[in-house]
Amino acid sequence: MVNKKSTVKSTNTKGFTLIELVVVILILAILAAFVLPRFATLEEDAQRSSVEATSASFNVGVRNVHLQWNAAGSPGAVQDFIKISDPLVLGDLSVNAAGWPADTRGVSLTLNSQADCIDVWRAVLASNSEEIDSANGSDYQAIYNGSNRCTYIYQKNTAFTITYDSNTGVVVSNTP
DSSP, rough: OOOOOOOOOOOOOOOOOOHHHHHHHHHHHHHHHHHHHHHHHHHHHHHHHHHHHHHHHHHHHHHHHHHHHHTOOOOOEEHHHHHHOOTOOOOOEEEOTTTTTEEESSOOOOSSHHHHHHHHHHHHTTTSSSESSBBBBSSSEEEEEEEEEEEEEEETTTTTTEEEETTTTTTEEOOO
């Protein structure tokens, strides 16, 4: 008599069923719907903070120039008032009659052009600060608004701006 052992094949399969995969994908989709908007808000918050910090640095620089002008006895408009050795700055910083930064090219003693807006930015901020230009492509774009006023537009979010009024020395960040 031959004893035949019954062989039962074990069908031990490894892996996930289709339902399990669908449930995991659904959970990930729900999480993504709530998490991704928060990351977008974080990016905008970071940009806002960057613009506000740059604006504060620019304001401190403008105030320091004015303090030096006051310490010199408020001498009125002075061409080449502060010596600048930074190669990116195209000359020494001149101040207007009220003692506020005006230009670096020795062309005038008033802030009256887009080039002057760029001059003041570069002269007042450190050379490793945010880049500026008259066109897109740098961190900020300089715009001359007339009446001795500049607007610096943050290129990563053009709703964020910094304005400078060389009549009064007021620097304001606009980060709605």
